[in-house]
Amino acid sequence: xxxxxxxxxxxxxxxxxxxxxxxxxxxxxxxxxxxxxxxxxxxxxxxxxxxxxxxxxxxxxxxxxxxxxxxxxxxxxxxxxxxxxxxxxxxxxxxxxxxxxxxxxxxxxxxxxxxxxxxxxxxxxxxxxxxxxxxxxxxxxxxxxxxxxxxxxxxxxxxxxxxxxxxxxxxxxxxxxxxxxxxxxxxxxxxxxxxxxxxxxxxxxxxxxxxxxxxxxxxxxxxxxxxxxxxxxxxxxxxxxxxxxxxxxxxxxxxxxxxxxxxxxxxxxxxxxxxxxxxxxxxxxxxxxxxxxxxxxxxxxxxxxxxxxxxxxxxxxxxxxxxxxxxxxxxxxxxxxxxxxxxxxxxxxxxxxxxxxxxxxxxxxxxxxxxxxxxxxxxxxxxxxxxxxxxxxxxxxxxxxxxxxxxxxxxxxxxxxxxxxxxxxxxxxxxxxxxxxxxxxxxxxxxxxxxxxxxxxxxxxxxxxxxxxxxxxxxxxxxxxxxxxxxxxxxxxxxxxxxxxxxxxxxxxxxxxxxxxxxxxxxxxxxxxxxxxxxxxxxxxxxxxxxxxxxxxxxxxxxxxxxxxxx
Numbered sequence: 205x206x207x208x209x210x211x212x213x214x215x216x217x218x219x220x221x222x223x224x225x226x227x228x229x230x231x232x233x234x235x236x237x238x239x240x241x242x243x244x245x246x247x248x249x250x251x252x253x254x255x256x257x258x259x260x261x262x263x264x265x266x267x268x269x270x271x272x273x274x275x276x277x278x279x280x281x282x283x284x285x286x287x288x289x290x291x292x293x294x295x296x297x298x299x300x301x302x303x304x305x306x307x308x309x310x311x312x313x314x315x316x317x318x319x320x321x322x323x324x325x326x327x328x329x330x331x332x333x334x335x336x337x338x339x340x341x342x343x344x345x346x347x348x349x350x351x352x353x354x355x356x357x358x359x360x361x362x363x364x365x366x367x368x369x370x371x372x373x374x375x376x377x378x379x380x381x382x383x384x385x386x387x388x389x390x391x392x393x394x395x396x397x398x399x400x401x402x403x404x405x406x407x408x409x410x411x412x413x414x415x416x417x418x419x420x421x422x423x424x425x426x427x428x429x430x431x432x433x434x435x436x437x438x439x440x441x442x443x444x445x446x447x448x449x450x451x452x453x454x455x456x457x458x459x460x461x462x463x464x465x466x467x468x469x470x471x472x473x474x475x476x477x478x479x480x481x482x483x484x485x486x487x488x489x490x491x492x493x494x495x496x497x498x499x500x501x502x503x504x505x506x507x508x509x510x511x512x513x514x515x516x517x518x519x520x521x522x523x524x525x526x527x528x529x530x531x532x533x534x535x536x537x538x539x540x541x542x543x544x545x546x547x548x549x550x551x552x553x554x555x556x557x558x559x560x561x562x563x564x565x566x567x568x569x570x571x572x573x574x575x576x577x578x579x580x581x582x583x584x585x586x587x588x589x590x591x592x593x594x595x596x597x598x599x600x601x602x603x604x605x606x607x608x609x610x611x612x613x614x615x616x617x618x619x620x621x622x623x624x625x626x627x628x629x630x631x632x633x634x635x636x637x638x639x640x641x642x643x644x645x646x647x648x649x650x651x652x653x654x655x656x657x658x659x660x661x662x663x664x665x666x667x668x669x670x671x672x673x674x675x676x677x678x679x680x681x682x683x684x685x686x687x688x689x690x691x692x693x694x695x696x697x698x699x700x701x702x703x704x705x706x707x708x709x710x711x712x713x714x715x716x717x718x719x720x721x722x723x724x725x726x727x728x729x730x731x732x733x734x735x736x737x738x739x740x741x742x743x744x745x746x747x748x749x750x751x752x753x754x755x756x757x758x759x760x761x762x763x764x765x766x767x768x769x770x771x
Contacts, residue, residue: 224281235275239268245361246292247457251319252352253296255341260319263299267292285362289353289370296349332393333448338602339392342417347385354382358449389445395425398435399603406435415605568647569750569771573685578658581736585726588652588719589744591694593619596716606639606703607711612762614643615716616698620651622717623691623701625710627659627669632709633676638684639703639712640765641754646697648771650751651742654725655689656734678708683767685752692722693751694742702762 220241226234243264250263270291278287319340343351353370356362362370368378398406409428413421429435579585596617598604604613607626615621623639641648659669669689671677680686701714726738742748755765 220284221281224275224278224284228276228278228281235272238275239272242271242288243268244457245356246288249289249292249352249356250296252340252355253293253345253349254299255319255348259299263292263295267295270295283369286366286369289362289366290372293349293353293370293372332443334602335393335396336389336445336448338396339389341601342392342395342422343385343388344419347388350381350385351389354385355449358446386445390442391426392422393442393445394429394435395422398425398429398432399605401435403432403434405432410605411607413605415600415603415611568746571747571749572768572770573650573749573752575683575685578661578686579736579739581730583737584729585652585738585740588723588726588740589742590719591620591651591696591742591744593719595619596621596695598714598716600714602715604701604714605711606701606714607705609703609705611703612700613714614698614700615695615714617716618696619694620717620719620722621693621695622715622721623693624655624713624715625659625687625689625691626713627671627678628709628711629671629678630675632707633671633678634707636678636680636708636710637704637706637763638681638753638767639701640762641751642700642702642762642765643758644697644699644754644756644771646695646699647746648697648699648750648754649694649742649748650691651694651748652692652722652726652738652740653688653690654692654722654728654738656728656730656732656738657736658686658688660686661735678710681767688738690725690738692717692725694748699754700758704763706763 220238223234223237223241227238246267247260247264250267251260254260254263267288271288274291278284340348340351350371353362353367357364357367364375364378367382368375371378371381373381399410406425406428409424410421594617596615596619598616599614604611606613627636657669662668664672666673668677670679701712703712705711726740728734729737750771752767753765754771755769756771759765
């Protein structure tokens with residue numbers, strides 16, 4: 205029988221009086237409902253405040269543990285929301301005080317997931333809503349903390365009184381601080397718009413920027429935008445941020461979040477005794493998980509023995525191998541079985557056994573990109589096969605701007621990647637050292653070419669995108685396939701793309717993309733301002749072409765990866 209919840213309307217917010225009161229009285233089912241119901245909001249508040257830092261899971265866990273442990277001390281159930289988020293804010297500030305303000309190490313940065321990136325990818329935001337989400341990464345930590353609460357206020361999950369109480373300030377002070385955050389957010393939106401543009405002065409200014417937002421570059425870029433007619437020219441009406449935030453839902457709890465409710469280091473017997481002796485108690489599911497080797501599902505996660513909210517697979521991780529079927533075994537020689545996107549995963553947390561060392565690893569990539577001829581400009585491309593997409597995460601966020609040797613971006617998940625080329629013979633012509641793909645885990649395919657032009661298409665009587673007599677030409681290594689303006693790849697796993705500029709000047713901009721974007725790009729024809737239609741390379745199978753310069757290894761010098769390899 206489902207308990208009837210009593211809601212109290214307070215502005216746009218709602219509180220669970222009966223559920224909270226029942227949990228305080230020791231009802232374990234009610235406590236379970238509280239954990240399940242409030243974990244998504246706590247995760248979003250902490251995630252936005254810390255911008256997806258690797259410590260998000262720990263702070264969320266500590267917040268929920270403290271809330272459950274101290275629920276009996278809450279005198280007024282109606283103040284549960286502000287009380288819960290005040291705990292979250294305290295944990296966020298405690299973490300900041302405990303940690304030295306040192307930059308995140310590169311290894312840790314790869315493990316952390318930018319929350320702005322998660323917001324864009326998992327909610328599939330576009331236009332100005334995407335712009336708002338990406339602008340958040342330009343805010344300082346204190347501003348992000350308040351923004352995480354204001355975001356919920358705009359969404360109707362918090363009232364201004366609750367926001368002020370959670371932040372530990374008066375309502376009057378909250379109004380002033382929220383207004384300041386809105387102003388800084390609008391400045392950051394202008395930076396995002398400008399970086400998406402093509403201002404040559406801005407490109408020169410950011411030539412040595414590492415692509416990671418910080419306060420110094422925020423001030424530099426804001427100064428440029430204020431004095432630049434190109435960057436300051438908004439070609440569409442700018443919608444206020446609060447109106448855009450209303451349409452941005454909560455980011456779902458990531459599969460991969462681990463929330464331990466095992467009462468710290470206590471044994472199952474001690475945990476059971478403690479829960480029985482207290483007036484709060486623990487949820488039946490939590491207690492069952494602590495005391496029995498059972499598996500139950502709650503809060504969008506999986507409860508397993510030991511009292512931990514865990515999951516079996518992240519949507520950004522490559523799928524586990526499924527058992528071969530008749531269809532998968534009937535395949536061309538030298539290719540690997542295709543994993544069904546709908547394959548059911550075992551909830552067991554036990555690691556899969558390692559393959560036998562004597563078993564030969566099959567190669568999926570027997571067809572490697574080669575030099576090809578440009579299609580007729582008016583030749584419409586074939587249909588682009590639609591491969592499964594669960595989203596791509598990038599260590600650079602929504603856009604990696606790589607203009608110098610040594611820069612790299614790691615892309616993980618299952619979906620499409622856009623690599624946009626910028627050839628600069630006017631800066632330094634000559635032999636081009638191609639970017640390379642290293643550390644491949646899973647599969648990588650070259651699926652389409654677009655942008656409306658190949659880089660060797662003519663741009664004048666004797667010039668192409670690769671240069672001309674006055675500037676000199678950028679020259680590809682013998683046997684290298686000519687790149688287009690936009691190149692689309694599909695990854696199912698993870699891979700690192702390395703910028704290896706050592707001769708000719710070039711840059712690549714790398715975006716997590718979608719099948720829809722690639723399909724639209726390749727079908728943009730000459731009549732729409734492009735030189736030619738795009739080209740589809742994907743056949744939808746493991747025999748689709750693998751890009752040149754790819755390896756599963758991680759060489760000390762990425763530029764040494766050979767042009768052709770079988771992966």
